[in-house]
Amino acid sequence: MNKTNTLALLFFLASIIAYSIIEWHRTSVGEDTFIEDDITPDFIAESLNSETFNPQGELSYIIDAARMEHYASLAVTHFEFPKYTLYPNNSDSPWKITANEGTLYNNNRVKLENRVTLVATDNTSLIQEINGKYLELDLKTNIISSNNKIEIKGKDFLMTGSGLIVDLNTKQVTLTNHEKTIYQHHQK
CATH class of the missing domain: 1.20.5 (Single alpha-helices involved in coiled-coils or other helix-helix interfaces)
Structure with missing residues (x-):
């Protein structure tokens, strides 16, 4: 060449x-x-406060969050530090649930993660507080569930386990895997 x-x-x-x-x-x-x-959100809200009412015009729940990002194409809304105030049917006392993160899906199910706390505002309620890393909330039925480890604090007791189902409308709590309960009697 x-x-x-x-x-x-x-x-x-x-x-x-x-x-x-x-x-x-x-x-x-x-x-x-x-x-x-x-993956860019369709809209973002800072310091969100929103009230939702049922078909009868009664307050169903309030959501406060430090930040909210809505993704229409994914049909999901992500919250940072969500605080829900839930108003169950036929109840004067709301429940408050907080977490570090939350994801709302179009079927009105919310997955709450990282330092999740459910607190009763009624001081006479047998269960005062439920803590865990993960809880799912159905906003239509007011049923809360989790398969993760849960801690339940109440009047004079502390219970741990997993497999939690809480119906806020009937105030029925089911713990399918009970680990232990510690009873404490407070002297007055």
């Missing part, structure tokens, strides 16, 4: 390599942009 053919072949190979690198880079940048656009 003469010198001119060798230089032409090297130039041709360098052109193919440069073109391949440019196309590869453009394709990867395009994919990253597409993924980034796909």
Whole structure:
């Protein structure tokens, strides 16, 4: 091969390599942009406060959150530090549930995670507080559930276990896997 053919072949190979690198880079940048656009929230609210009413016009629940991000394409809303105040049917005393994170799905189910606490506002309630890492809340039925470890504090007792179901409308609590209960009698 003469010198001119060798230089032409090297130039041709360098052109193919440069073109391949440019196309590869453009394709990867395009994919990253597409993924980034796909997970961008449709709207964001800071210091959110929202009240929801049932069909009879009665207050159903209030949500306060430090931040809310709504993703319409995913049909989910993410909350930072959500605080729900729940008003069960036929009850004058609401329940308050807080967490570090919450995700609301279109079927009105909320998954609450990280330092979840359910507190009774009625001082005469047998159960005063329920703590765990994860709870699910159905906003339509006011039923709270979890398969994770749970701690239940009440008047003169502390109970631990897992497999929790709480119906706030009937005030019925079910713990399917009981670990232990500690009774404490307070002297007056």
